[in-house]
Amino acid sequence: MKRGFFICIEGLDKCGKTTQSMLLVDNLNNRGYDAVYTSEPTDGRVGKLIREYILKRKKRVSAAVEALLFAADRTEHTETFIKPNLDRGRIVVSDRYIFSSIAYQGAAGVNPEWIRKINKAAIKPDLAIYIDVPINVIASRCKGEGSIMEKIETQKAVREVYLKLVRSGDLTLIDGNRTIEEVAKEMEKIVLERLESKNIQRFQA
Ligand SMILES: Nc1ncnc2c1ncn2[C@@H]1O[C@H](COP(=O)(O)OP(=O)(O)O)[C@@H](O)[C@H]1O
Ligand SMILES: [Mg+2]
Numbered sequence: 001m002k003r004g005f006f007i008c009i010e011g012l013d014k015c016g017k018t019t020q021s022m023l024l025v026d027n028l029n030n031r032g033y034d035a036v037y038t039s040e041p042t043d044g045r046v047g048k049l050i051r052e053y054i055l056k057r058k059k060r061v062s063a064a065v066e067a068l069l070f071a072a073d074r075t076e077h078t079e080t081f082i083k084p085n086l087d088r089g090r091i092v093v094s095d096r097y098i099f100s101s102i103a104y105q106g107a108a109g110v111n112p113e114w115i116r117k118i119n120k121a122a123i124k125p126d127l128a129i130y131i132d133v134p135i136n137v138i139a140s141r142c143k144g145e146g147s148i149m150e151k152i153e154t155q156k157a158v159r160e161v162y163l164k165l166v167r168s169g170d171l172t173l174i175d176g177n178r179t180i181e182e183v184a185k186e187m188e189k190i191v192l193e194r195l196e197s198k199n200i201q202r203f204q205a
Contacts, residue, residue: 004034004086005200006123007191008097010162011131012155014141015176016183020131021095023184024191028091032202033195036085038077039095046073063108070101071118078122086123091200098122099130099165107157127194129187130162131176 009021021037028035041047041055050069053059061069074097085092098119106112135155165171172190176183 004090006092006125007127008094008125010099012138014138015131015133017095021093025093027188035091041073042077063105063110067105067110075121103158103161106161128171130171130173133176
């Protein structure tokens, strides 16, 4: 069966994931590839629970329960969106994926091997990019907004896990502390090299 190419974009809050994921999809489509944007947590029912219980802090749950909710949302995302699009030969760009769970819930003390286990249904990305930005730059981009995912101490611990995943080869690091255009150009270069080496076909001429 024809299979597309799965890319996930990872990093701290405000590192530029959404900006860069959308630019990447536009750039790929402009080059004649068939690329689609998607993101986690999703807009599905479990994604809504995550927003209510975790991101908006309506009700505190343990980090293990957070990990389970994210894994459930990701399983639904994979089954209903990512896999069907890959099966159609598309390039899927996901704004956050399994490495967000390993980084955030892992930094909160949840065993990373268990996180990988409960995410067994998640498809392994062909390319997982981590946009690295120093904590002080993240803090200046946050300008006092205070979701629990954005506290400085949390950010530091999460960044450490992401950097560990870079060292283990799970993630490819891109320096995000540059202009949006510079980051986008490097990301496009890395992705195009991979698509060409994997012989991924263009949609149009
Ligand atoms: N390279 C960059 N330099 C300066 N500001 C940036 C850069 N990339 C993104 N931003 C800005 O930072 C904020 C967060 O970007 P966003 O793409 O939403 O990050 P994320 O999705 O990782 O939270 C936005 O206001 C965006 O315009
Ligand atoms: Mg975003």
